[in-house]
Amino acid sequence: MNSATAGRARRADARRNYEALLTAGKSVFAESGTEAPLEEVARRAGVGQGTLYRQFPTREHLFAAIMSETIDLLDRTARDLLAAPDPWDALVRWLRLYDESAACYQGMTRRVAEGVADDASPVAAACAPMRASFGQLFDRARAAGLVRPDLTALQLFTMISALPKDPTSGTTIPPYLDVVLKGIRP
Template sequence: MRADAKENYHHLLVAARDVITQQGAGASLRDIARRAEVSHVTLLRHFPTREALLDALLRKSLEELTAKAGSLELSSSPGEALLIWLRDAVGFVQVYSGVVTIMAAALADPQSALHTSCDELRKAGERLLKRAQAQGVARSDMEGSDLFALIGALGWMNDQAPFKPRAEYLFEVVSNAIMVRQ
């Protein structure tokens, strides 16, 4: 890739992060191009679809969350590791309004640009959940897809003004429902 193309690519991702953080995952691609001070055609050359742009924007964060799950697997407390990761995952989906719907659709569609990143995240959470279940500190009837759905639900609440003030309380309710108190 030429130097100017690399610069445009990076500039587009920075602009996309800013615009999507403010406007949500449905933000106008034209607004993103304007913020990056490039043409709409330049944006489409780098990211032919909204999903391709979101994949490039979100992939690094999804990979970091997946890697964090791997390091937490080495933790001496499986329950604590699961809750730390769950809180971080919920925090991530709360950054970009509307991303939960896109991630859920991507998980169900193996052809999606975001599918692999979302599936790896789901599997990482599932490993933490299974480790906590093996220690008897998490509900035995949950699956990794349940955990992924709860992350989505908790993230979605942040997008809803009436629920936002209770988001922390509801996170505690959900996390208490996942964990087995001894």
């Protein structure tokens, strides 16, 4: 085996480990929440902890990778909703989708809110496109006079993230989301 072949084999092996860790991470986080032991993720992936930490140096790196599909969906939806005729309806639809997407993993919204607020976090980097497109959606509603002028997109995002969740479904407990939505109107 020459060095080029050995390099490709390692890359393929590393890619398999990466995918196994993502699959295991999704399963463990779905069962036990985002604070689940990372050792369990490595065990289920069939790799050692060293491999886990080479692929994902921190919990936030793993979480950002797991959430990439959801983040992409939320970003794409926000960009699509920018063309919706009613800016308020578009904003509310996106916020409800964000809230529903948080039901995948217990503790997800808190982790996203903390990560987005910390510019150095891998979660903030992963969420940057979604945050920007949501900001445009928010700004459009505010420019139309539909959102309080003293509120920022990040403040609203953080409020929605902090709403109390039903422990069994992971969704926001009624009527909290509706109360926040009514409270952000001018």
